[in-house]
Amino acid sequence: MTTIASPQPPRLAERLLRASVRDPEWREAVTGDLREELAVLAAARGHQAATRWYWRQALPLIARFLVSRLVPALAPPRRRRLTLAEIEQTSMLGAGWSREARHAWRGLRQRPALSAVIVTTLALALAANAVVFTLADALYLRPFRFPDVDRLLLVSSDTSTNALYLDRESVAPADYREWRDAATTVAGLTAAEFWDPNLSGIDVPEQLPGFRVAAGFFELLGATPHIGRSFTNDEERPGAARVAVLSYTAWQRRFGGRADILGQSVRLDGEQFEVVGVMPPRFAIPYGAEVWTPFAMTGEQWQQRKTGNLIVFARLADGRTFEDAREEFTAIVARQAAAHPETNRARGVTVLTFERGLGDDAVGPLLAIWQAAALLVLVVACANIANLLLARGAERQPEFDVRLALGAGRARLVLQLLLEGACLAVLGLAAGSGLTVLALRSARTMLPPSVIRFVPGYEYIRLDPMSFAAIAALGAAATIVFSLLPALQASRGAGGAGLARGTRSTTASAGQQWVRSLLAGAQVALSLALIVAAALIVGGVRRAADGAMGFDKHQLLTAELNLPERPYAEPARRRQFVATVLDRLAAEPGVRAAAVASTIPYANGFSQRPFLVEGAVDSDARDEKRTADLVRVSPNVLDTMRVGFVAGRPLSDADGADAPHVALVSRALVERYFEGGDPLGRRFRLAEDGDWITIVGVVDDVIQDWLSGQRRPTVYRPLAQDPTLHMTFLARTALPPDGLAPAMRRAVAAADADQPILKLAPMTQVVTDRLAGIDYFADVLTAMSVVALVLALTGMYSLMAYIAARRTQEVGVRLALGATRGQVTWLGVSRAIGITAAGLAIGGGLSVVLGRVMASSLFGLVRPDASVILAAVAGLALIAITAGYLPARRAAAQDPWQALRTD
Amino acid sequence: MTPPTPYVGEFEYSVLLAVLHMDGGDDAYAVPVRALLETRTGRPVARGALYTALERLEGKGCLRSRMGDPTAERGGKARRYFTVTPLGVRALKAMHTSLANLSRGLESVLEPS
Incomplete structure (x- = not known):
């Protein structure tokens, strides 16, 4: 053989191969053997063919070494005597994997309902977490993604x-x-x-x-x-x-x-x-x-x-x-x-x-609560999966005992359960990823376009493979770990011990039942906390959307627009524009009243000014915290919006550009800055060098600020005296306001054909849009708490059903010895009551804390409410105990003799 | 006390025989062993199966191995040389004897014509 320069094998292949062989001597021998043959082949057939050959040889080797590395049961034995079972196993080396996989699949299909529940649980928990994490990442953690x-x-x-x-x-x-x-x-x-x-x-x-x-x-x-x-x-x-x-x-x-x-x-x-x-x-x-x-x-x-x-x-x-x-x-x-x-x-x-x-600061606390809720759902889901798998493992205990006694290796049982767990995890992941994609799509479309502009990071709301993989790995690991527990428990007792114990009298070991009761109790506690959180938020949102606003949002059409600066530099032109639109609007059939305001409640563009009262102490006047919201309005705006009038006189067309400067103030302003004294005739200004303005009337408060619902000090000035570029036209309509949209467009176009309308919508829509984000937030939280509730009930039901099934003979004996069905039922229900009570006590405490945290971080949107917590506790107690009662009643309804014969 | 004679499977039996052929020489490592197995049996032998069998046989005490010196044509990697142990020879003999016992009287069928 001629000496040739040793050709290099494909680096990746060799590296993988090296990584797959555990024993260092074997590693050297195997890679060396391949290199030796590679050199011969390269000399004969060329480098490319040799490289392809190398890959073909390396891949099966890698697979083989990896398998024996990961599943020690399949690795060649190290200097010890073979058992009969191992001899059988060695001869089955090739067939082992596919056979175990088939077993696992069959195991899952034998209990379709249980498998479906586990897969669904896992999918829901994964989707909830992936969606929330994606939203938090896009909107709060990294809304802006550019260098530095x-x-x-x-x-x-x-x-x-x-x-x-x-x-x-x-x-x-x-x-x-x-x-x-x-x-x-x-x-x-x-x-x-x-x-x-x-x-x-x-x-x-x-x-x-x-x-x-x-x-x-x-x-x-x-x-x-x-x-x-x-x-x-x-x-x-x-x-x-x-x-x-x-x-x-x-x-x-x-x-x-x-x-x-x-x-x-x-x-x-x-x-x-x-x-x-x-x-x-x-x-x-x-x-x-x-x-x-x-x-x-x-x-x-x-x-x-x-x-x-x-x-x-x-x-x-x-x-x-x-x-x-x-x-x-x-x-x-x-x-x-x-x-x-x-x-x-x-x-x-x-x-x-x-x-x-x-960034949007309101998003942070909201998403933090979401994140916490999603984590709770994941914990509840894991507890649920653990509970179901433990129950299932206990049910199969006899099967494991028999197989162990017949010489099946512990590794073999573990392998089969591992595969079953893996199958469940894969199915759960597949369903979960589909669900995540759907949920994220709806998360994108549910935000109204008018809001999106102010949502930085919106474009990043999409599935991030890395974060999904992390969450998926967590879920899969949980499933696999819990599916392994029964196998480890089963194989702890050697050989025939389990058989000797017998299956007839088996209720699960005390330790195991204790774990499962704990899991069920934890689920009840956590889902109670979630339900309370959701109820508090939903209540807050409903208050914000439907509560008293100080005006009538129904049958009110709004059209928001911005006049361009240069053509409308002259206040006179702005007045002209406003007058033309209002005249045209008022003339439209179906319009009862038409008005204009520089800003409307529940919309953007507050204008806050210092509020300086004539004759007030200098330090007060200088205090920049004494502010008021300034709204410029046409005289009839309060009638149009149906805001209550308190004292003084309303604005009129006489309060024009050249008339003395006047204003209406809100009740909250009077309470705050006049200590309830009579403000009529008093003068104030909105800047240190501003004109003095006389208060001529007081009106009821309007809730301007959707988030806190606070009544804010507000000043209403005639638009004619201080015309703005940004304004919203309002039309009180006799019929549903949508029908008057064309009329509104015609009126604006009549004043200026080039003028676009920024937003044309009924007032109810303005309110909904404003609350869209938080509403969406509340919806998702509700969905999550329902998921958690369903999971908790499944957990409770499965636990009680399992206990009832395991106690069939005990119940039979009791019935045969003269116990009444009521007594026997009570036996099962009392346990459910115990678990529920413990769970609710812990969950109640959690809820109180959660309510406080939410109230402090959500700007007054949420008010902790004992009645909400009590209602949730009562509701949850009722259904949890029902879930425990049904299996107990079924157990008590059986024929005692039949029960005693049951294996 | 002598250890009990280990049981070897059909493929392990072949591998043990092939190693015995090369025994003591410079060819008692995986590459020539595989070549010999393929030429003598006329069947392809999977590399992984050979390594598994070698490792398993060593685990049963039928083979012993040592690492040689690194060579350039192997990219600086050493060879792993195998020797059949006395226990391995006993296992071979036992297998051989049992096969021979089983085949006695079947010569007319089994002998190549």
């Missing part, structure tokens, strides 16, 4: 301690410029400002969510355009050529993804903008933006520090931490307060991470 997002900050001038109410768009232009120049802990600062322009000139006009941004906006966020370019510094000057960057979705949806979009002109708020770039898919920062344009503020506007509506982002400098930045901004703001006391005296600063800044 953890180095980004959001800086706000607001200092609300509750992040939920923090005003992100609060930085004054001059403050922002000073921060940009002074801050050293950040590598850069950028700003954006709400600007939802009307896109017109192509088929249907539409309002796009958009922002005016600083020139370096995209660069600071680390985003590069999909096509085209971002903004240059020159373009940020006023008077520069107007340019815009579109989002990928806007480009696809409105321009068909045309490649020649760059350089084209689009009409935004009635002006021509040149499209210079398109951002990559999924870039929609902030708040689902679809179009961006550079700021065009004059030097004078940049000097403005009185009020601000900029949202400011920063990127941490290398080596600096979040805390560094927070300290530095606090110091800068303190210096500003000293330098400009007239504007900045009471102004603070809040520094947030990017995720917390743009």
